[in-house]
Amino acid sequence: MQMISSAVLKQMEGASWIRRMFERGTELKKQFGTENVFDFSLGNPDIPPPPKTREMLAKLAEQSGQPMAFGYCPNAGLPAFREALAAMLAKQQQVPVAAADVVVTCGAAGALTSFFRAVLEPGDEVLCPSPYFVEYGAYCGHFGGTLKATPPTLPSFQPDLDAMEAAVTDRTRAIIINSPNNPTGCVYSQETLARLGGLVNRVNATRPRPLYLISDEPYRFLAYGGVTVPPVLPVSPFALVIGSFSKSLSLAGERIGYIAVNPSMPDAALLMNAVTMTNRTLGFVNAPVIGQRLAMGLLGEGVDLSVYERRRTAMAQVLTDAGIAFTLPQGAFYFFPEAPGGDDLAFTDALLRHNVLAVPGRGFGLPGYFRLSFSVEDHVITGSAAGFKAAVAEME
């Protein structure tokens, strides 16, 4: 029988490369033992939450006997948390963000689907520079939107802005960027953001349906060697920023994120009311209230970043020793090196033969590369060196 809708069936058939690697990895670990498999396929932050998490949860335990302790909260989030986020964002984004400009969401993913539901008409397009996080396509597709990828500039991975401008049509409703980027680790420069803002503002001067600029920034906290992630809100009144505590507080499973609008956007309040409503009616209702209270208490905290810095150095050494070309990531916890031999599938298959799990670049809209997550224990990185060398040798 035709159990499920044709669109969802199609999505299932195109199961993500990350998931396929995860499944191959599970088989390999059964066969060879976990300690003999070097798994760089998943971006699951493995550093423990900040020590203060314990104290905050103990406090929530004490308060759990109160009526409504964990009851429904306003759909847009706990008022005190929105205030605190607004103050944080005003400083970070250098525009006067108020509580009303922020909606707390079920992670960055919940922010994106609530936003797309609020603004997309069926047939609308969303532009995204490749390589990109594959699920963006599904997020738009639920509401009749289509993700259109535009090429990167190589080897920096900054977006090709001329190509992006050429790709804008009357149906382009949003440009989405992700910085620091998954999968490349690229931090989009101030110049990139300024030019994107200029593009969006030029387009919006000519038409009644705005073109939005959304920056998805779950890895903002994680930039290396003095690189700073420039703020997106100042570059256009039509800019929005999305963030998450999944990685910065290692709370990925509890699903706390937010979306904030540039307060100078015309009708900003209407848009945020719409997002508050879609956040409710998509079934989120409100972001998980224990996570909201936890993240509010941990707002000044972060996980130990020196661990990621050390792993980045170790991973770079392993790749260099294997003769693999790469651009050093400026942020996030991914490398996106060139696939030796040029075929990302052939190379990740070769890696698999040596028990190394990586995701082919085509899983991010850019064949010829592959992604490594270095959110893994140090011994996984050092232990993989021989496997990388052997896989490269097979390509020659």
Place this chain on the structure above:
Amino acid sequence: MQMISSAVLKQMEGASWIRRMFERGTELKKQFGTENVFDFSLGNPDIPPPPKTREMLAKLAEQSGQPMAFGYCPNAGLPAFREALAAMLAKQQQVPVAAADVVVTCGAAGALTSFFRAVLEPGDEVLCPSPYFVEYGAYCGHFGGTLKATPPTLPSFQPDLDAMEAAVTDRTRAIIINSPNNPTGCVYSQETLARLGGLVNRVNATRPRPLYLISDEPYRFLAYGGVTVPPVLPVSPFALVIGSFSKSLSLAGERIGYIAVNPSMPDAALLMNAVTMTNRTLGFVNAPVIGQRLAMGLLGEGVDLSVYERRRTAMAQVLTDAGIAFTLPQGAFYFFPEAPGGDDLAFTDALLRHNVLAVPGRGFGLPGYFRLSFSVEDHVITGSAAGFKAAVAEME
């Protein structure tokens, strides 16, 4: 500018009656003081979570220093929690439910949107007996579906099954019921379920796209006077059950629910894989992991039901004394009485003049009635008696 999509703009203009009453209530409380306003508009469970919640949260605090303590979990939920839910459901539903037949979701609402996304094609219809929870319409509408209401049998509020059968078309993809019912408190009888199952099975014998029967049961734990809520899974291979811990554990803000399929459904695994995927790609990713661990630890627990029983008795007395006709609710925490004078808007307006907040029946697809939530403190019920009498007098 046209900031948001036309469909969402339309939804916003039709802001729910519950929300309008909430806003009127906020004004009244400012004007007269909270203690002088009798607010029966919201179904927010006010009984504290079970005492064991404190112990469970303290345990989670102890474990919070572990890597991945609150990291991503499998999209379908923590394996141990799915096992425990399956065991609970096998007993409750009297069919052999296994862990693979259960997906943990972001509340019952998240279960419904993930399910509708998985099965609805644009243009499909979902049948629902009125009165019904208004957001069902939005849940279907996100994915091009339309909710079609069918009339109840009065005064019992059991669905009119002949009318429902007559309303089935080739595009009917699901029948959704809610028992114990919000807003009526009606528990759908074994006979009602058996007849619904028969209808679904007859329809499915004739066509390749199945008609599903979904029972949304967040109030299953709350039935009065020895009434039991009969299980839906045995009545059809195409039945699914949705539940939640929002009310039974007073955890509404933390968003933990589930969807379970009759394991004898053809291709049950395909459907549950689809729901697991839509649960991920709608942005839920996984149900909040702290809430999952909490609910798993509290699975045998419940809030103190005698409180709701006492309030039901008190509310019935207030209505009887005011000369208002009602069917005593068999479950949940709502009364759905007849509006004196016959016009639900006129009567809820009269109640407002006496600082009593109720929601007109048209907010649930059934004008001529009004909804009272008795999830309120006892003094709100007793304090409202004069207001009810005065409002009734105004209708005469």
